[in-house]
Amino acid sequence: MFTTCVAYRRTAAVQERLDATRTRIVAAAHDLVARHGYAGCSIALVAEAAEVATGSVYRHFPDKGALFAEVFRTSTQREVDAVAAAAAEPGSVAARLSRAVETFAHRALASPRLAYALIAEPVDPGVEAERLTYRAAWTDLFAGLVADGLASGELPPQDPAVSAAAAVGAMAQALVVPLHHGGAEPHVVPELTAFITRSLGASS
Amino acid sequence: MFTTCVAYRRTAAVQERLDATRTRIVAAAHDLVARHGYAGCSIALVAEAAEVATGSVYRHFPDKGALFAEVFRTSTQREVDAVAAAAAEPGSVAARLSRAVETFAHRALASPRLAYALIAEPVDPGVEAERLTYRAAWTDLFAGLVADGLASGELPPQDPAVSAAAAVGAMAQALVVPLHHGGAEPHVVPELTAFITRSLGASS
DNA sequence: GCAAGTAGTGAACACTGGTTCATTCCTTGA
DNA sequence: TCAAGGAATGAACCAGTGTTCACTACTTGC
Structure with missing residues (x-):
């Protein structure tokens, strides 16, 4: 039976x-x-x-969104990890911040098409949700640096969340969006680093 | 005949x-x-x-792109004009900058969905080309302020183009992207103004 | 080798949304 | 009132793509 x-x-x-x-x-x-x-x-x-x-x-x-969500997730995680590692190295907040920005910038300049796809390119909702998650990851990373700076007195009073979001936007706009159309321009890296450093009050 | x-x-x-x-x-x-x-x-x-x-x-x-390009163009021009007018009022560069950021921020907070559509929402290529043009308009507006500050010695040496692009990105990310999901948070306006002011070295 | 059952296939399907065009409705000047 | 021709219509068309599914090929344990 x-x-x-x-x-x-x-x-x-x-x-x-x-x-x-x-x-x-x-x-x-x-x-x-x-x-x-x-x-x-x-x-x-x-x-x-x-x-x-x-x-x-x-x-x-199960569908296209799931595939590209996974592609997005793995790719972005790699970038976040690299920048986080650079920021984790010991040093002053200003130094760690500079290393983070430089790492972000150099990697983006090295793979501009990928950087654009991960940060700015229009995607369908499924992937956009994933992007939202990683936008938070980027912001948290920089918010952590700002918080460290506030705790140590290296940075002036500010809302870490707002500052971090603005810093991430500044990096994205200054690097990735221009790269979309037209070639890489490495000279922006020190300019951008200076901008971010000043913006958080770590300029001294 | x-x-x-x-x-x-x-x-x-x-x-x-x-x-x-x-x-x-x-x-x-x-x-x-x-x-x-x-x-x-x-x-x-x-x-x-x-x-x-x-x-x-x-x-x-002639086609869908042309219609939405016109919609985008007229809407964005209105915003740029409003911010440009605020920045044109006499005063120190720091004051004009603050007014510009505040005007941008308040208008975006007043019409969040529109702001998102104009600045960050995925669009098809025809409209994206228009957005590129207006991204330049925004950047030029702020680059002009930075150039004024450099000329008067109010701002430290910097590349106006890079600083302006970064500033525009910071405003967009800090205001528009969060608004996309979740409600308006007016408290970010002073934070953002301070961030931008510091970032360009007009903090004093 | 064989039955059972899974992995792999790719042509066909389905859905969406922009675009067209034969037709109808109006407006004009005499 | 009437012929001429533009304006308006909206159902049909079409193209691009994600998704399915009947079918084939393969793998497994006996």
Whole structure:
């Protein structure tokens, strides 16, 4: 009555291949976004780049938004981690701030198309929600620096949240938006660093 | 042979009605954008709001982009003019700067949805090109103030273009992006004003 | 080798929303 | 009143894309 024949079980080898395919899809999507942005980055293109059928993408992600949300999440996390590491190195708040801004700027200048895609490019709602989360991550990172500066008396009284949001906006606008159209301009880095340092009152 | 009968000529009355219809279409589009943003603001909705048929919209604009470019242009010009007027009033650079930031901030807080649509909301390429133009208008406005400050010695040495871009980004991020989700927070205005003033070195 | 069941496929589908155009309605000057 | 021609209409069209699904190919345990 109960046929105990269980002919197929997902074996370790198969799981490994599945994981590899999934990784390949995400990598292909990441690559396409970094090179051409979200615009014109269709499922069909991703599938072609990952060498799978379009339908196969849906065996790993429920819909397009989920795929690109993951791409966005992993890419942004890498950037946040890099800047956070630079800011965590010991030193005065002014020095840590400068390192953070410089790290952000240099990385953005090194991958301008990706930076634009992560920070400013129009995306559909699913990815925008992810962006909101990471906007908070950026702001928190700088708000933490400001709070440290307030605690140590290095910075004048200010609302860390507002200052951090404004600082993040300043970096994004000064670096990423211009990069969108026209080439990189490395000379902005020291200017921007000075701007941010002054803006938080760490200029002395 | 040549029938001299030229039965129909566009008369002044007709022209007036045409202009009125066009104005109504733009007004309807503006209203929809200000209330719901570009997303979901279709030609069909605009036509309905303007009480014309969808096809009639195309008797006044070659395509959707042209209509929304005009909406964007007129709306943004109004904002730029208002801030420019505030900045033009006589006074120290620091005072003019504060007035400019406050004017920008108060107007954005008064019409948050519109502000978001004009500054940060994803738009299609035709409108984005228009936004690029006006981004330059904003930056030029503040670059002019920085240049004045440099000339008078009120501000320390800096690249007006970079400082202005960063300042505009700071205002946009601190005000508009948060407004997108969640309510208005008027308390940010003085914080933001202080931030911008410090950032340009006009703090003293 | 075989039955059971999963992974993979890609052409077809569905939906959205901008755009068109044959038709109707008006306006004009005689 | 009437012919001429522009203005207005809105249903139909079309293009681009995300998504599905009937089908094939493969893997597994016996």
